[in-house]
Amino acid sequence: MLSEQAKQAIRDQMARYPCSRSALGAALYIAQQECGGHVPTPAIRDVAEVMGLEPADVQSTMSFYVMYNKEPVGRYMVEICHNVACAVLGARQLFEVMEHECGIHAGETSADGLFTLKGVECLAACGGAPALQINGIYHENVSPQQLTQLLGQLKAQSETPASIYNATYLPERTPRSGAG
Numbered sequence: 001m002l003s004e005q006a007k008q009a010i011r012d013q014m015a016r017y018p019c020s021r022s023a024l025g026a027a028l029y030i031a032q033q034e035c036g037g038h039v040p041t042p043a044i045r046d047v048a049e050v051m052g053l054e055p056a057d058v059q060s061t062m063s064f065y066v067m068y069n070k071e072p073v074g075r076y077m078v079e080i081c082h083n084v085a086c087a088v089l090g091a092r093q094l095f096e097v098m099e100h101e102c103g104i105h106a107g108e109t110s111a112d113g114l115f116t117l118k119g120v121e122c123l124a125a126c127g128g129a130p131a132l133q134i135n136g137i138y139h140e141n142v143s144p145q146q147l148t149q150l151l152g153q154l155k156a157q158s159e160t161p162a163s164i165y166n167a168t169y170l171p172e173r174t175p176r177s178g179a180g
Helices: 004-014 020-034 041-051 055-064 084-088 091-102 144-156
Strands: 076-081 115-120 132-134 137-139
Touching: 004 020, 004 041, 020 041, 020 055, 041 055, 076 091, 084 091, 091 115, 091 144, 132 144
Parallel strands: 076 115
Antiparallel strands: 076 132, 132 137
16 A cells, blocks of 8 residues: 555654654654545555554554544645634634535535544644644634635635645644744
8 A cells, every 4th residue: 555655754764763663653644645644544554564563553553643534534634723722712713614614514524525624622823823724734813704715715726735645754844933
């Protein structure tokens, strides 16, 4: 399932740690990117094989952390923070926009396959609340109108966007203002 390039990227990550098992998080990101945004069972087996682990070990790590997707996701992964600062400053309205514009609630993918919505505990952007990220790109101080406009722009794009899910093997970090 995983390409030789992805397997080599996992081996490269393993070499960076005194205990190669410590690279499991990075390996799961690599597998998720390779597989279009989620980690199917065959990829779990490949990660386990490359790392010398049991598939159950890989699965247990994957199921503990919410950033690994177990099912296929939309082209755009929208993650809205619903922790205290974001909740007080308007996260609920952003979820309502997603319901109105895309017909989805947290944990769902739109019928057209464009959007998957996740509610997340914290994006470490309390100073820019309410905050969300789309395919790993932060957006802060987001109003319902801004989210509606952003969704419209994304719907209008005809090409596949640059995303963390296009085999870049580990996401680039986007500089952002504010910290939570």
